[in-house]
Each structure stands twice: as structure tokens, then as C-alpha cells.
Amino acid sequence: MSVLIVGSVARDEVQVPWSSKTHAVLGGSATYAALAARLWGPASIVAVVGSDFPKSYRKLFDKKRIDVQGLMEAPGRTFYWKGRYNEDLQPKTLRLDLGVFSSFKPKLPPGLVRRTRVAFLGNIHPALQWEVFRQLKRPKLTACDSRDDWIRSDRKHFLALVKRMDILFLNDSEARLLTGDNNLVRSTRALARWGPKVAIIKKGEHGLLMATRQMFYALPAVPLHQVNDPTGAGDSFAGACLGYLNTQPRLTWDRLCRAVQYGSVVASMSIETYGPGRLIQATRGEIGRRMKRFRTLVGAIG
Amino acid sequence: MSVLIVGSVARDEVQVPWSSKTHAVLGGSATYAALAARLWGPASIVAVVGSDFPKSYRKLFDKKRIDVQGLMEAPGRTFYWKGRYNEDLQPKTLRLDLGVFSSFKPKLPPGLVRRTRVAFLGNIHPALQWEVFRQLKRPKLTACDSRDDWIRSDRKHFLALVKRMDILFLNDSEARLLTGDNNLVRSTRALARWGPKVAIIKKGEHGLLMATRQMFYALPAVPLHQVNDPTGAGDSFAGACLGYLNTQPRLTWDRLCRAVQYGSVVASMSIETYGPGRLIQATRGEIGRRMKRFRTLVGAIG
Numbered sequence: 001m002s003v004l005i006v007g008s009v010a011r012d013e014v015q016v017p018w019s020s021k022t023h024a025v026l027g028g029s030a031t032y033a034a035l036a037a038r039l040w041g042p043a044s045i046v047a048v049v050g051s052d053f054p055k056s057y058r059k060l061f062d063k064k065r066i067d068v069q070g071l072m073e074a075p076g077r078t079f080y081w082k083g084r085y086n087e088d089l090q091p092k093t094l095r096l097d098l099g100v101f102s103s104f105k106p107k108l109p110p111g112l113v114r115r116t117r118v119a120f121l122g123n124i125h126p127a128l129q130w131e132v133f134r135q136l137k138r139p140k141l142t143a144c145d146s147r148d149d150w151i152r153s154d155r156k157h158f159l160a161l162v163k164r165m166d167i168l169f170l171n172d173s174e175a176r177l178l179t180g181d182n183n184l185v186r187s188t189r190a191l192a193r194w195g196p197k198v199a200i201i202k203k204g205e206h207g208l209l210m211a212t213r214q215m216f217y218a219l220p221a222v223p224l225h226q227v228n229d230p231t232g233a234g235d236s237f238a239g240a241c242l243g244y245l246n247t248q249p250r251l252t253w254d255r256l257c258r259a260v261q262y263g264s265v266v267a268s269m270s271i272e273t274y275g276p277g278r279l280i281q282a283t284r285g286e287i288g289r290r291m292k293r294f295r296t297l298v299g300a301i302g
Numbered sequence: 303m304s305v306l307i308v309g310s311v312a313r314d315e316v317q318v319p320w321s322s323k324t325h326a327v328l329g330g331s332a333t334y335a336a337l338a339a340r341l342w343g344p345a346s347i348v349a350v351v352g353s354d355f356p357k358s359y360r361k362l363f364d365k366k367r368i369d370v371q372g373l374m375e376a377p378g379r380t381f382y383w384k385g386r387y388n389e390d391l392q393p394k395t396l397r398l399d400l401g402v403f404s405s406f407k408p409k410l411p412p413g414l415v416r417r418t419r420v421a422f423l424g425n426i427h428p429a430l431q432w433e434v435f436r437q438l439k440r441p442k443l444t445a446c447d448s449r450d451d452w453i454r455s456d457r458k459h460f461l462a463l464v465k466r467m468d469i470l471f472l473n474d475s476e477a478r479l480l481t482g483d484n485n486l487v488r489s490t491r492a493l494a495r496w497g498p499k500v501a502i503i504k505k506g507e508h509g510l511l512m513a514t515r516q517m518f519y520a521l522p523a524v525p526l527h528q529v530n531d532p533t534g535a536g537d538s539f540a541g542a543c544l545g546y547l548n549t550q551p552r553l554t555w556d557r558l559c560r561a562v563q564y565g566s567v568v569a570s571m572s573i574e575t576y577g578p579g580r581l582i583q584a585t586r587g588e589i590g591r592r593m594k595r596f597r598t599l600v601g602a603i604g
Contacts, residue, residue, distance in 0.1 A: 087484050088484065182389050182390065183526075183527065183528070183529070184507070185525040185526055185527055186527050186528075189527075203508065205486070206505065206508035206509070206522075207508070207509075207520070207522055209522075209525065216525060216599060217599060217600075217601075218509075218522035218523070218525055218599060218600055219522065219600075220509060220511075220520035220521065220522050221520070223487040223511065223518060223520055224485075224487055225485065225487055225488050225491075226485070226488075227485070257601065297518055297519060297520060298519075298520055298521075298600070298601070299519075299559065299600070299601065
């Protein structure tokens with residue numbers, strides 16, 4: 001049984017102050033999430049690419065045994081993002097071309113629906129997230145993400161969706177925007193009361209906060225000496241969380257804590273290279289080793 | 303045997319967006335650190351106040367059994383700070399009057415020197431920190447703090463001092479400034495290599511990083527629903543760390559981890575009220591209870 005991931009598959013061009021090159025890489029939220037989730041078992045992508053999508057990228061998904069039955073190809077250009085990070089790892093969009101993604105209508109092959117146990121409705125328009133959610137046949141676990149644009153433009157739609165989710169992933173600024181509360185502890189707890197079973201707020205280098213109606217957890221990030229490209233950190237994180245949870249019979253608090261620890265470990269690997277290169281190379285063995293070191297570092301039990 | 307604290311004792315006026323009042327309170331780095339340290343045992347203050355220093359404030363120190371033999375009174379005005387915090391808890395100085403503090407020459411009574419086991423050279427000019435350090439007779443444990451002004455103006459003096467310290471406390475922006483490195487993990491490790499046995503980098507609501515030459519620790523902050531006045535958080539933190547370490551025979555890694563957990567707990571209480579009101583009321587019993595909840599929350603062992 002598989003983790004189904006809906007989101008973008010993109011061509012990225014990344015610039016950073018510590019490299020003179022522009023790094024042209026495979027990008028997109030679904031790409032990062034699937035490359036992370038596949039480390040624990042079957043993962044499938046639902047997305048759209050244009051006719052310019054490099055064959056080597058498609059081959060890469062095959063090689064990593066990511067199911068691309070739901071990866072449609074439409075005439076036109078693939079989603080393209082060119083961005084530059086500053087010293088503080090804040091991104092600035094230099095160019096954005098939605099391409100075929102602007103008319104994306106996700107349609108799930110019936111075989112894929114049957115195999116889906118966990119579904120991740122990544123960062124796409126809330127109306128599309130709803131469309132995918134309606135096509136699913138009672139998956140065991142559903143999760144969603146969003147971004148500030150959708151929260152601003154489609155708040156009502158998104159909040160209605162959130163109520164139906166098991167897990168809501170947001171970053172700190174999205175959580176503040178959605179709740180209107182600057183205090184992240186209150187925000188995280190508020191989100192957990194608004195509907196999803198679990199609210200997970202990602203704070204980048206500062207780790208994360210997680211809440212259910214009863215429980216609360218705070219975890220620092222995996223300490224890294226060198227971040228090369230923060231792109232996809234949040235999606236790798238979510239993908240790894242859900243990949244791990246797909247191997248677990250039930251959603252317990254301890255399993256959730258362990259899931260976000262795995263998410264942090266995989267995100268920390270993902271940002272070590274430009275694009276998803278490091279994530280592509282990653283193995284469960286080295287994730288296990290880094291997990292062990294991380295858990296010692298934060299004094300984790302259980 | 304006592305924790306000796308050198309720093310400022312001040313009159314503060316604090317404004318915040320969530321209160322229409324200007325809160326006139328007892329302030330100063332030495333005040334917060336001593337009120338925190340005294341929770342574990344004897345604490346003494348070395349500082350200077352002016353002739354306008356309220357008798358009620360002096361009585362308060364007596365009542366909390368803080369030794370004020372080293373609290374000199376000089377003709378003139380007490381250090382005065384008026385500041386406003388914004389929604390993101392960033393302070394803006396509205397008025398600053400150093401008063402008698404500008405000609406402060408710390409002189410330690412010999413009895414005080416003999417009783418000092420742990421010394422905290424709080425946020426004062428590095429030349430004054432040196433002066434106090436030279437008057438001390440081999441204390442068991444020394445620690446210092448600083449601020450961006452001193453790091454900019456007296457970098458060399460400060461770095462020489464840091465080499466002689468057991469513990470260096472800095473906040474994130476000070477660490478970045480001192481090391482010239484934006485990556486806080488590298489910064490923290492670099493500082494630990496530069497001389498002090500331990501470098502502790504405080505990140506406010508995001509917790510802390512701690513490093514020795516061999517070890518590394520990351521701890522999130524105690525999650526708080528309401529922060530009323532962040533003034534003194536860092537000093538309460540350091541005071542509690544050192545107060546706890548003063549009760550321990552040796553500086554071990556486990557004890558250091560526990561010390562910064564206590565520091566986080568006490569800092570979280572301190573910022574619940576305007577000025578040091580909450581800190582004044584705090585008891586070891588309630589600190590123990592909050593510590594227990596905090597350690598569950600972050601999954602701590604040991």
C-alpha cells in the first residue's frame with residue numbers, strides 16, 4: 001500500500017550567495033516529498049509536466065521506484081521556478097512560470113486510488129486539494145500543506161479541507177497568517193483545535209512544534225554545518241513523516257514524535273546539496289545512523 | 303558558597319503592544335540573574351545604583367536573601383532604560399541613561415571574594431569584566447555574557463576574556479557578530495573551540511544551542527501561551543544555570559544539559575510578567591513541576 005503525493009513537479013534554477021553557479025535541478029513539492037517517502041515503501045506522484053520535461057528526470061523516478069502513473073504530460077512548459085536565497089536562507093523568486101501546472105486537473109487512475117493508504121495533498125490550490133480528496137476512497141491517513149498565497153486567497157476552502165485532514169503541515173509564517181496569532185505555541189494549539197488530528201509547524205533551522213488537542217511536542221532541527229540549498233526541506237520533511245507513518249499500524253503520539261524526528265533527519269540531508277541530489281542517494285541505513293545521533297543530541301526517549 | 307553576579311541594577315520602563323500602560327519596574331542584568339540564581343542558594347550582586355534607587359527595591363533584595371554588600375550607591379542617577387517591544391518581541395530603546403553606571407568601577411569586598419564559588423560576569427564593558435575577574439581568587443566556575451556594542455568596540459578584550467571562562471553565554475545575533483558566521487551551529491562550535499569550556503547560544507523563543515569541543519546539544523524553548531515582557535529572559539536563564547551548577551560538585555555534560563533546562567524553565571517564568579515580579583514569587587517547588595513537564599515535552603532523559 002502506497003503513499004500518494006499530489007503537488008508540483010518542476011524545473012528549478014537555484015542561486016545562493018556561496019556558489020557562483022546557477023544550479024538547474026529537478027524541483028517541485030511532489031518530487032521532494034516522493035523521494036523522501038519512497039525510503040520507507042511505495043510512493044506515487046500525481047502531478048503534471050510539460051512536453052519539455054527531461055527524460056532523465058522521468059527515468060530517475062522510475063529508478064527510485066516512484067510510481068508515475070499519475071504524472072500526466074500536457075502540451076506546454078513544465079512548472080519553472082528560478083530563485084535566489086540570501087545569507088539568511090530566505091528565498092526570493094526571480095522568475096516563475098506555472099506552465100501546464102496552471103490548468104492542472106488532477107485525475108487519479110482507479111488502480112492508484114485502490115493502492116493509496118496515505119495521501120499527501122501538497123502545496124497546490126485548495127480547490128485542487130479538494131478534488132483529489134473527493135476521488136480518494138477513505139485512505140487510512142490524509143495530510144495537507146499549503147502556502148501563504150492560498151491561505152490569503154482561499155482561506156475558507158482551505159479551512160474546510162483542514163477539518164477533514166489527519167495531519168496539517170504548515171511553516172511558521174503560514175501558521176501565523178492562518179491563525180492571525182504571532183505566538184507560535186498558541187497558533188499550533190489553535191490549529192489542532194480547528195480540525196486536523198495533528199498540527200505540525202515547521203520552523204526551518206529552529207525545528208518544529210507539534211500539537212494534538214491534548215499533547216504538545218517541540219523539537220529542534222538537526223544541527224547542520226553547511227546548508228547548500230533549502231529548497232524542498234518542508235516537502236522532504238512531510239514525505240519522510242508520511243513514509244514512516246505508512247509503515248505503522250496506528251497513529252499514536254509516540255509514532256508521531258518518531259515520524260517528525262525522521263522528517264527532520266531527511267530534511268537535513270535534503271538541504272545538503274543543490275536540488276534533490278542528496279535525497280536521491282539517501283539510504284535507510286544512513287538515515288538510521290543520523291537518526292540515532294540526532295536522538296542522542298536532543299536527549300530523546302522512546 | 304555563593305554565586306557572584308556582576309552587571310547592572312536598573313530602573314526600567316517597559317511598553318508592549320498588548321498593554322496600554324508603561325510598566326515601571328526594577329531592572330538590570332544583575333537583578334534578573336541574581337533573582338534566578340538565589341533559587342538554588344546564596345547569590346550576591348556587584349553593581350552600582352544612584353541616590354534615586356528606591357528603598358523598596360533594596361528591601362526586595364534583602365527579602366530574597368540576595369547579598370548586596372557589593373551593591374554600591376553613588377551620587378547621581380540609577381541606570382535607566384525605557385523600551386518598547388513590538389509584536390515580534392523585538393525591543394526598541396526609547397530612552398537610555400547610564401547614570402552612575404557610566405563611571406562604575408567594580409570593587410569586591412574581600413569577604414565576598416572568599417565566599418564566591420561561581421562568578422557571572424554579566425553584560426558590562428569587557429574592561430570591567432576583566433577587572434572583576436582579576437579580583438577573584440580562583441572561583442570554581444566562571445561565566446560571562448556580552449552585548450553587540452562591546453563585541454563591536456572591544457572585540458579583542460572580550461575574546462581574551464572568553465578564553466579564560468568556563469561558560470560563554472551569548473544570544474544568536476551576538477554569536478553571529480562575534481564569529482562572522484551566519485550558521486549558528488558552526489558559530490556555536492567555533493566559540494567552543496575559541497576558549498571557553500562551554501558555549502551556550504540563546505535563541506529566545508527558539509531555544510538554545512550548546513557546545514563543548516566534543517559535544518553538542520539543542521533544546522527548544524519552554525512553549526508559552528503568553529509572553530508579557532521578554533526583558534531579562536537571558537539573564538534569568540544564565541542566573542538559573544549557574545545557581546543550579548553551584549549545587550553540583552563537577553561540571554559534567556549531563557549536568558550542563560540539566561542546567562540549561564532549568565535556565566529555560568526559569569526564563570519562561572520570568573517573561574510571564576512585567577519586570578521581575580514572577581521571578582520574585584517563584585519557588586523551587588513550582589520550578590521542579592514545570593521542569594518535569596518541560597522534560598516530558600522535549601522527550602529528555604537523564
